[in-house]
Amino acid sequence: xxxxxxxxxxxxxxxxxxxxxxxxxxxxxxxxxxxxxxxxxxxxxxxxxxxxxxxxxxxxxxxxxxxxxxxxxxxxxxxxxxxxxxxxxxxxxxxxxxxxxxxxxxxxxxxxxxxxxxxxxxxxxxxxxxxxxxxxxxxxxxxxxxxxxxxxxxxxxxxxxxxxxxxxxxxxxxxxxxxxxxxxxxxxxxxxxxxxxxxxxxxxxxxxxxxxxxxxxxxxxxxxxxxxxxxxxxxxxxxxxxxxxxxxxxxxxxxxxxxxxxxxxxxxxxxxxxxxxxxxxxxxxxxxxxxxxxxxxxxxxxxxxxxxxxxxxxxxxxxxxxxxxxxxxxxxxxxxxxxxxxxxxxxxxxxxxxxxxxxxxxxxxxxxxxxxxxxxxxxxxxxxxxxxxxxxx
Amino acid sequence: xxxxxxxxxxxxxxxxxxxxxxxxxxxxxxxxxxxxxxxxxxxxxxxxxxxxxxxxxxxxxxxxxxxxxxxxxxxxxxxxxxxxxxxxxxxxxxxxxxxxxxxxxxxxxxxxxxxxxxxxxxxxxxxxxxxxxxxxxxxxxxxxxxxxxxxxxxxxxxxxxxxxxxxxxxxxxxxxxxxxxxxxxxxxxxxxxxxxxxxxxxxxxxxxxxxxxxxxxxxxxxxxxxxxxxxxxxxxxxxxxxxxxxxxxxxxxxxxxxxxxxxxxxxxxxxxxxxxxxxxxxxxxxxxxxxxxxxxxxxxxxxxxxxxxxxxxxxxxxx
Numbered sequence: 001x002x003x004x005x006x007x008x009x010x011x012x013x014x015x016x017x018x019x020x021x022x023x024x025x026x027x028x029x030x031x032x033x034x035x036x037x038x039x040x041x042x043x044x045x046x047x048x049x050x051x052x053x054x055x056x057x058x059x060x061x062x063x064x065x066x067x068x069x070x071x072x073x074x075x076x077x078x079x080x081x082x083x084x085x086x087x088x089x090x091x092x093x094x095x096x097x098x099x100x101x102x103x104x105x106x107x108x109x110x111x112x113x114x115x116x117x118x119x120x121x122x123x124x125x126x127x128x129x130x131x132x133x134x135x136x137x138x139x140x141x142x143x144x145x146x147x148x149x150x151x152x153x154x155x156x157x158x159x160x161x162x163x164x165x166x167x168x169x170x171x172x173x174x175x176x177x178x179x180x181x182x183x184x185x186x187x188x189x190x191x192x193x194x195x196x197x198x199x200x201x202x203x204x205x206x207x208x209x210x211x212x213x214x215x216x217x218x219x220x221x222x223x224x225x226x227x228x229x230x231x232x233x234x235x236x237x238x239x240x241x242x243x244x245x246x247x248x249x250x251x252x253x254x255x256x257x258x259x260x261x262x263x264x265x266x267x268x269x270x271x272x273x274x275x276x277x278x279x280x281x282x283x284x285x286x287x288x289x290x291x292x293x294x295x296x297x298x299x300x301x302x303x304x305x306x307x308x309x310x311x312x313x314x315x316x317x318x319x320x321x322x323x324x325x326x327x328x329x330x331x332x333x334x335x336x337x338x339x340x341x342x343x344x345x346x347x348x349x350x351x352x353x354x355x356x357x358x359x360x361x362x363x364x365x366x367x368x369x370x371x372x373x374x375x376x377x378x379x380x381x382x383x384x385x386x387x388x389x390x391x392x393x
Numbered sequence: 394x395x396x397x398x399x400x401x402x403x404x405x406x407x408x409x410x411x412x413x414x415x416x417x418x419x420x421x422x423x424x425x426x427x428x429x430x431x432x433x434x435x436x437x438x439x440x441x442x443x444x445x446x447x448x449x450x451x452x453x454x455x456x457x458x459x460x461x462x463x464x465x466x467x468x469x470x471x472x473x474x475x476x477x478x479x480x481x482x483x484x485x486x487x488x489x490x491x492x493x494x495x496x497x498x499x500x501x502x503x504x505x506x507x508x509x510x511x512x513x514x515x516x517x518x519x520x521x522x523x524x525x526x527x528x529x530x531x532x533x534x535x536x537x538x539x540x541x542x543x544x545x546x547x548x549x550x551x552x553x554x555x556x557x558x559x560x561x562x563x564x565x566x567x568x569x570x571x572x573x574x575x576x577x578x579x580x581x582x583x584x585x586x587x588x589x590x591x592x593x594x595x596x597x598x599x600x601x602x603x604x605x606x607x608x609x610x611x612x613x614x615x616x617x618x619x620x621x622x623x624x625x626x627x628x629x630x631x632x633x634x635x636x637x638x639x640x641x642x643x644x645x646x647x648x649x650x651x652x653x654x655x656x657x658x659x660x661x662x663x664x665x666x667x668x669x670x671x672x673x674x675x676x677x678x679x680x681x682x683x684x685x686x687x688x689x690x691x692x693x694x695x696x697x698x699x700x701x702x703x704x705x706x707x708x709x710x711x712x
Contacts, residue, residue: 047665047666048665048668048669083663084663084665085662085663086662086663086665086668087662089622090620090622090623091537091616091618091620091622091623092612092616092618092620092623093623095430095616095617095618096427096430096431096434096616096659096662097662099426099427099430100427100659100662102426103425103426103427104425104427116536117535117536117537117618117620117622120536120537120539120618120620121537121616121617121618121620123617124543124617125617140536142536142539146540187528188527188528188535189535190534190535190536
């Protein structure tokens with residue numbers, strides 16, 4: 001027993017030191033490469049912790065973009081190198097990780113983090129160091145604009161929450177032709193609250209009415225109380241902005257209560273788990289807004305899907321695409337800013353991005369550093385996502 | 394009554410030298426911003442670990458809700474500077490007092506429990522605080538309180554850390570501290586000897602919570618943001634791990650644990666897929682070989698290496 005213990009710990013210690021040494025070696029190599037002929041891009045993502053899924057997906061998309069740019073000869077004759085850094089899904093740690101990327105690895109720009117809270121925490125760091133940051137999928141409006149003032153170095157590569165809310169209200173009004181809609185939102189998430197607010201406002205403008213508004217909390221299991229109240233209000237459709245975990249249970253329980261009206265939602269629904277938990281039957285007659293669908297037959301989307309499959313042997317999700325778009329935006333801006341441009345010039349070049357072909361169509365930045373891209377509506381049919389329509393506002 | 398003993402004076406001088414050295418390196422930019430950030434983080438973690446050690450190590454009450462008090466300090470401090478426009482010094486005091494007061498309120502009923510029950514109650518408390526913050530729109534709710542100015546400097550955090558370390562060291566060596574130790578060793582015996590166990594338990598808990606609050610103020614004023622995700626029970630466990638790794642009841646142990654784990658975590662940020670494995674492997678090896686922690690309940694001192702010198706722990710040198 002004693003011997004075994006000693007042996008095991010010796011092995012573990014050896015493994016530990018080996019990784020540390022290997023790590024040091026790798027760092028030096030990367031830095032050497034940076035000096036000669038490459039651009040170092042920092043990738044600060046949620047690689048561990050409770051939203052590691054998002055971070056990993058986004059990073060895989062970014063890597064695909066960088067890979068393609070490098071294969072096509074790089075930017076200004078230089079290759080792009082990605083340095084990863086984990087922020088443990090925690091805002092304070094995200095400031096730490098971005099500081100490391102900028103000061104230790106001397107990156108020209110940072111891509112990430114995935115979630116809004118982490119981007120907020122990284123903002124003061126990148127701003128004081130004058131290094132641009134592209135947040136691929138952080139949707140909170142305040143990320144790029146603070147009190148009406150645009151943050152010079154912060155960009156995003158996805159549409160913002162209000163946009164999705166407006167798209168869905170448009171869809172409810174035009175395509176579904178419903179006027180009386182109930183809202184069931186997640187009171188513990190700003191994302192959900194923001195969507196609900198904009199949806200309600202847009203719907204009212206279009207002459208519709210919100211007949212009931214109920215709330216739940218993330219990780220709730222039972223939604224019957226709220227749903228019964230909603231049922232009593234007799235809505236023609238229910239808007240459920242939230243994440244798939246709760247939404248799946250809500251959808252299931254809604255159908256159990258015999259409410260067979262259309263359920264509409266947002267891109268937080270987008271996960272294979274939705275079908276697993278709710279079941280394909282219950283999901284019929286549900287729609288959600290998204291930036292991406294594998295069913296979208298547009299050429300650029302299909303090409304992206306094929307490329308992603310070739311590299312990772314699996315289907316990409318929306319985060320992969322947003323990471324990919326962020327990579328393309330950055331490569332394009334680096335090219336236009338020219339060799340040796342500093343952070344301020346690079347930020348200006350990103351802001352000037354116009355009609356750049358990305359996976360989901362053409363991308364142009366508006367004055368608030370938000371990209372203008374089309375949103376799509378996805379319908380669930382027997383547990384399979386099918387492309388319903390594309391809405392551009 | 395000598396408030397400053399000779400040995401203490403020596404230690405403070407040693408701390409001042411250490412401070413001057415690190416500050417010099419910072420000025421000369423030999424230590425870059427990334428390591429500066431981690432040094433500040435280390436100091437904050439030391440405050441947290443040492444204050445938790447007061448509760449868990451010295452008084453023997455198993456509390457795992459430290460992140461809650463950290464959050465209270467972080468948010469109250471941020472409210473004072475951001476919302477009410479008070480200077481940083483006031484924020485520090487108010488953050489400390491608020492966390493301490495909450496610790497007192499919570500300590501009174503919960504410290505009647507012991508062992509597992511206290512652990513569960515404090516764990517619950519930490520979560521309650523976090524969920525409350527999550528639902529208060531005044532402090533930003535789920536998106537966190539933003540726009541906090543960076544007031545925390547290395548000098549602030551270092552001297553506060555030294556203050557906390559000396560405070561707790563002297564507390565431990567005072568008659569109050571002896572009572573706490575007695576409670577840890579055997580609560581019934583301590584009670585029989587006429588020690589008001591509830592009073593001392595609450596005292597230690599309040600002090601520990603208050604210092605966690607101080608650390609919170611420093612934390613939010615360094616990272617620009619106070620966000621509920623920073624104060625989950627995983628953070629409580631992180632602090633607990635530091636204390637247990639160093640050895641429950643050893644102040645130098647807590648300090649070493651804090652330094653070690655913060656370094657490992659900073660160093661491994663680039664290898665996320667390896668970080669948790671290495672981290673846990675270290676824990677397993679340590680617990681197999683030294684279940685009492687690195688130093689057990691002994692203090693690291695020159696004497697430990699057979700060099701004579703102080704009777705108990707030297708602190709800042711282990712940094």
